[in-house]
Amino acid sequence: MKTADKRPKLSRRGFLAASGGAAVGVALVTSAGVVSSPTGAWAMEVTALKPETMATLIQFARDIYPHDQIADRYYAKAVKGHEEQAAKDEAHKAIIEEGIAELDRLAAEAGSTDGYRGLGWEADRTAILHSISTTPFFQTIRGNLVVSLYNQKEIWPLFGFEGESADKGGYITRGFDDIDWI
């Protein structure tokens, strides 16, 4: 039975090499106007929002839709729209900055000395998300993310979804009925 090739388009080897072997789950680095991966594999310019806000937003996005096989850069890409919108729209900027500040405040209440990102356990961060899950801030981020994350073609192979098929002649000779365990 033919199963989908789950390797990302960017070959895993090249990607790991480029990112120093630590693709996911490592702390993001912020500096003036930039959020980057600790290995320098990718960087994102952030001018409207505070770089720390963007770094927290990326962690927040991962905590909403945690997939251990998906690298931070895809979460970064998924929330980048908020930076773009914040640049054009003060009200949106305020929603994001205030929402993230609230996350940091709740994290401090939960004992973190370094904001939301400083909470080491996902479960502790998730507990905070549960407490704000009905707020417009959470709903805006989540509602946007469910499209902007999962609509990235680059990550589809990680789930075994093969995407466009008409250009390959459909699946009529490519395994539409190849299940072998039923």
Add this chain to the structure above:
Amino acid sequence: MTAPYELNDDSVVVVIGSGAGGGTLGNELAQKGVDVVILEAGGRHEYDAFTNDEWASFGQLAWLDNRTTSGSWLVARDFPNLPAWIVKAVGGSTTHWAGASLRFQEHEFKVRTTYGEIARANLLDWPITLQEMEPYYAKAEDKMGVTRTNGIPGLPGNNNFKVMKAGADKLGYKDCHTGRMAINSQNRDGRNYCQQSGFCFQGCKFGAKWSTLYTEIPKGEATGKLEVRSNAHVLQIEHDDGGKVTGVVYADAEGNQQRQKARAVCVAGNSIESPRLLLNSASSKYPDGLANSSGQVGKNYMRHMTGSVYALFDRPVNMYRGTTMAGIIQDESRHDTSRGFAGGYEMETLSLGLPFMAAFLQPGAWGRSFTTALDAYDHMAGMWLVGEDMPQESNAVSLHGEIKDQHGLPVPNVHFDDHPNDIAMREHAYRQGAAVYDAVGATRTFPTPPYPSTHNLGTNRMSAKASDGVVNGHGQSHDIQNLFVSDGSQFTTGGAENPTLTIVALAIRQADFIADQMSKGVL
């Protein structure tokens, strides 16, 4: 060859909408030599312009004009401005549809008689019977090339079907097969056979699935008797002092208003826009809207009892390969109140691509319980549950008091509450759907809530008596002789079956009636 008609040509029949109802009616009339202008709000995208990309296709084809919702249905919470998933394009929702083509059962044309009185349900028998519909069903099946009719073989079963079938066999279900589908299993009618590409909901790039876009419409145009005007959004139907309709006002592609005169007007904008248009056409003579002396325009909105069951397995399925609706279990479609509800439901395989699965598996969900389900996307099988829902007068399409659309007209609000019968049926269907998958070793199952409505029905219903509904058994409005309704809004009740075959059969039948009335000089 396309016939261009003058705006002031009052001999044409104007059809509003080019989907299952309007596209079929337009072609059928043109074949009989009647001059027809179809006005279609959406653009014309031929099938090579379709895309195997869910959100991009949605942006290309779906009806995205603002709508609002109210009521206790989950769609109002999860998709407050998207009550329905239907299309604004030439071909209407037959571009998006899956192709399941089932006849109504005999009792489903007379549910008031069969089910008796059900509290809060506005039940009524149809003014027509299965016997009267049979010849038209046969014509529709032939036209659409429905598998398992007319000697057309069934489609081959894909992975998703094979899981369903194995479960159905284990549970002892007897009536499980790859469906009656308006999808070519062999080349037919100048169209390809299905290449199992798996993007039926995004428009079939092979033309294997029947859509009015590349069947009825070009055939009608080839007669020289049909003009399809795309990007023509009808705003109002006009009438004379005597009360007969005289034509329509529409906004063209540039947003300019045009007035097309007409001998008769047939409304086929699907069950939200059709009643909205009749209501928006209110005048001093018809203050409650056209054809609304009964007060039933927009009422009795039905959307079928729906839901889905997805299941995860320890081994791969790859359900997204092949036809989206690849098979059916029909054993639960009977009327059998021992199950705790009236009417029945169908179980039909369904698959969504990863982007739509993320949006629809459990709207609003987040966290690991949800994301681990998506992680196992290629180990997932799925089915859609579709059954008869109860018409209720309070479930209604009405005009919004404040919000206006881009043309300055009130947007429609869609109000819906499930009837207790709908809820009991859905619970039963969730249990049975999960049982099918559990029987073949599912490791987790998901009772997925209804999507925005794809089957929108009943808002201009047929009735024998003018006081009970909007149109008669030919879809002719009780109040205005030259005003017809030609889409699913005519349905008196919904049946358990997907509606399009019945919409098409009714359109063929209506074309016979209109041509006959014209030849007798009464229309």
